[in-house]
Amino acid sequence: MTHTIIFEDENYRNLLPLTYTRPIFELTCGGKKQGERIIRAFGEENTVAVVREHLREDLRNRLKIEVNNIGRQASYLLINGALLATEEELKRLSSAIDMGEAVFSDGIFLALKAKREVAEKIAERVIMGGKHIEGLMRKYGRIRVEDSFKTLRFPWDLIDNNPRMLEKDLEAEMGRFQYKEESNTGSYPVLLGERVQIEENCFLDTREGTIAIEEGVEVQFPSRISGPTWIGRNSQLYSVMVRSGTTIGEVCKVGGEVEHSIIEGYSNKAHDSFLGHSYVGEWVNIGAFSVTSNLKNTYGTIKMNINGETLNSERIKLGVFLADYSKVSISTAIYAGRKIGVSSHVHGIVTRDVPSFTHWALSIGEQPTEIYLDSALEIAQRMLERRSQKMEDERKELIKKVFEATEGDRMRVGIKKGRFRV
Known part of the structure; x- marks a missing residue:
């Protein structure tokens, strides 16, 4: 049986900061997320996700499917999570693809049927950030162009x-x-x-x-x-x-x-x-x-x-x-x-992008300052408690990793450490 791999390509970078805390296929568009459509089309037991490593444990906990472990199946259907398609459209696409055939639309790789050896190479590339996936597709798959599908490339x-x-x-x-x-x-x-x-x-x-x-x-x-x-x-x-x-x-x-x-x-x-x-x-x-x-x-x-x-x-x-x-x-x-950005607080008039974990109140006379990780986690937990929920360990660890990954974003725009006084 051919198993399905949902993966994200390097275009997730174009949708930051939304994709710091989730893969591109966990962004809602329409009445569902694309990951939900793919899982429902091919079944939980036949679907794995391949994403950036820092998302692995939280995504596994949320979707209840295997993540970043494609198993030992003989062949796979790889589907780009940026593809916007209904369950029926996904099934038709799967039926129309031959083994070793890669489907592109508007220069974006959409899908490929491949043997395990090729799927493993692609999965490894995705986990490392998704660069040059299209080159791999062109190397290992016969190219077919399909212009009827839309993808998520920009916000x-x-x-x-x-x-x-x-x-x-x-x-x-x-x-x-x-x-x-x-x-x-x-x-x-x-x-x-x-x-x-x-x-x-x-x-x-x-x-x-x-x-x-x-x-x-x-x-x-x-x-x-x-x-x-x-x-x-x-x-x-x-x-x-x-x-x-x-x-x-x-x-x-x-x-x-x-x-x-x-x-x-x-x-x-x-x-x-x-x-x-x-x-x-x-x-x-x-x-x-x-x-x-x-x-x-x-x-x-x-x-x-x-x-x-x-x-x-x-x-x-x-x-x-x-x-x-x-x-x-x-x-x-x-x-x-x-x-x-993630966990940021904004006040007054906001005319610029705001990096993650930032208090932003320039228009009311306050210099931007970093929101400390402990404060961000505490505030998030308070909000969850208002919905009778508790933040799970996998989500806490994800937020910690996003905080570390976005430190450079804050440094580039001069966000200082300090106390927000408004």
């Missing part, structure tokens, strides 16, 4: 592809929802899980796509939700306007206005504020009256710093990217295209 790919993947996931998962409800306007359905509470006079708009609301969700008046949208289990929506193309993860608290954005699980944006064309990681808190810009006054395209280079996104609308455990203070304004 804005998450935002661009979210509506499209939402539509595909909603169509594929329609049967798992026990109930349907009529929308206030539009012909697409409203899909409901068990124990969903929608207060009277909330407005559900399905003119542009389906709305899926998982079990245990509470939607308070006077919320308005426009599809396509996916709302994860046990989340609470407080007088919110959710515009189309939005994904909200499980156990979130969301209020204010959210447009065309992705919010991972266990994050809070409970108060009046605006989030547009943005990505929010897990365990993030956005304070009241904070806003993210997704449009320049000039209506020009938005540039981002990607892996040390300034790149033009060629997007007029693009918001912010908040890594796991980051915190946004009350009444904070973050400029379009900015990235906030």
Whole structure:
């Protein structure tokens, strides 16, 4: 039997700081993460993941599959975790690939069927950081070009592809929802899980796509939700306007206005504020009256710093990217295209990217300082306790490794050690 290897290539660097704490296939796009789609397509028992070594133990604990140990199977199907494809599309791709054939799209390696010796060489390269994988593919595989697939290469790919993947996931998962409800306007359905509470006079708009609301969700008046949208289990929506193309993860608290954005699980944006064309990681808190810009006054395209280079996104609308455990203070304004690192806290007006583990309050007269590792872990644990959870040892160790790995990021922009006094 051919086993499946999910791997990440070196493009994970383009999605830092989001990918400091997770492989690229654990970023949500649509109603699911790509890793979930691959595992469901081929089965837990037949799937292993190959990732950067510092992610290994935490990922194994989260996904309950083997990580960085491909075993002794005779042959493997290798799938790039940056590939965006539904379960059915993945199965069709697998069936269409011959042994020794490598599939590329837009210059990105997507998949390969290979004997164990080749799979081992590729796995070793991924664990060391993923450089030059495409060269290996071209060396060991017959090349086939397939232009119908999309991949995650840059942060804005998450935002661009979210509506499209939402539509595909909603169509594929329609049967798992026990109930349907009529929308206030539009012909697409409203899909409901068990124990969903929608207060009277909330407005559900399905003119542009389906709305899926998982079990245990509470939607308070006077919320308005426009599809396509996916709302994860046990989340609470407080007088919110959710515009189309939005994904909200499980156990979130969301209020204010959210447009065309992705919010991972266990994050809070409970108060009046605006989030547009943005990505929010897990365990993030956005304070009241904070806003993210997704449009320049000039209506020009938005540039981002990607892996040390300034790149033009060629997007007029693009918001912010908040890594796991980051915190946004009350009444904070973050400029379009900015990235906030893991466990960082931002205050005031934020016009630059903020490295991980940093207190950032330049606009209110405070020099940026490093958040000590012990403080970051303590703050994260307090937030978990508010959801009746405890941080597991694998996650603590991951955060420690990310803290060490990002020290150079802080040094390059002059972040000092010291006490934050605001």
